[in-house]
Amino acid sequence: MNQRTRTLIEKDLSMIWHPCSQMKDYELLKPIVIERGAGVRLYDTEGRSYIDIVSSWWCNLLGHANPKINASIKAQLDRLEHVIFANFTHEPVIRLCEQLLEILPGGLKKFNFSDNGSAAVECALKMSFQYAYQTGRPERTKFMCLSDGYHGETIGALSVGALDLYAKIYRPMLMSTIQIEAPDCYRCRYGKTRDTCETECFAAAESAFAAHAHETCAIIVEPLLQGSAGMRVYPAQYLTKLRALCDRCGVLLIADEIATGFGRTGKMFAFDHAGVSPDIMCLSKGLTGGYMPMAITVTTDEIYDAFYADYNEGKAFMHSHTYSGNPLGCSAALAVQAIFRDEPILENAASRAAFLSGLMDETFGGHPHVGEIRRIGLIHALELVQDRETKKGFPSEDRVGYQIYQTALKNGLLLRPLGNVLYFNPPLIINESELTEAVEICARSIRSVLG
Ligand SMILES: *Cc1c(COP(=O)(O)O)cnc(C)c1O
16 A cells, blocks of 8 residues: 555544444445546546446446536536525526426426435425425324335434434434335235236235325335335336325325436336326436535425415425535536437446346356345346345344455445445446446455355
């Protein structure tokens, strides 16, 4: 290790508390100092490179240091970096909304800006709550959500999340919610397979609505993909049924598309697979190509109209974030939209996804410790199990996924797992040779840990 790297690491560890980390782990696995990025690769101060197969926490959409996004931000930077967004506006944000209107599911027409995914979720929750209040149903104060869901780390977002890993300690601080048992297609409770599924598990939603819809203002879901739960994929029919049930019971449907938006599932939005629209959609991560912290809570005219009144009626949505509508974020997001229009990004991603599927099946299809290969769009996940027959997992204390992560890093692949689920969620511009290299390193790293 060169002296510069050593010094930077020492200083980092003397000051910085890294996200989602037991800092003691860093005694053995030091932070990697990244110098630059290009395409799907990151380069460290030691001259080593890493394929960013997790898109740097699912946000990098079109490659690191993408020339078009870079140019767009640079041009904006010399004009206007930021401006208060109450009573002020600017052209980049207006153009961005116009362009998103072209691609969003029907009916989503009003844009409320914030600066990260959790904030977009908080905004959606407060908006739903106030909507119920202002439409004559003040008793509807609760939220429904799915088990194993993830919606961010702030108190409201954590409340509608269900993963103990993130929420358990804070339960006494969190609001109580109505939790519906989520689809679990790998370990289906009805003994079905993906081919024979008729979303029997939707019965759990029906009974929860029967008991609690009268006190519920909204339900929030991660459409088709429960990401943090281990890239659990469930069928679009679940969303179609949920849309109908919400309509029947007067419950708003919030789509958390923070992870699934902008082509990750093979279509622009996960809800597009279901052919229905939510009432509120949360966007972040890929919105700016993974460049700038920006998020949007998009909603319908109907919801917007319930807040529109003379000032003294007190119906305004008194919710704000300092960096709402940040012009630099908008310039990055505009460049992302221009790239989607000018280049066959989704088409290319679809053919790479088919290629990756074939390669994964070939490499891991018969592997004794790969229980399931889950896939949607370019996202592919391997659930590691002790035994394929019983689907028994490895004890979490063994940290099998974490060991494979460390091995893969040494081999040039950033494969940060979710427990014992390894996944690929690469930038949509990844090519076949990069995918081949990543699968090869992944296989080698699994072999070196599990034999
Ligand atoms: C990442 C994520 C969030 C939280 O976004 P942050 O920007 O990290 O606050 C919320 N929901 C889903 C589905 C996510 O993947």
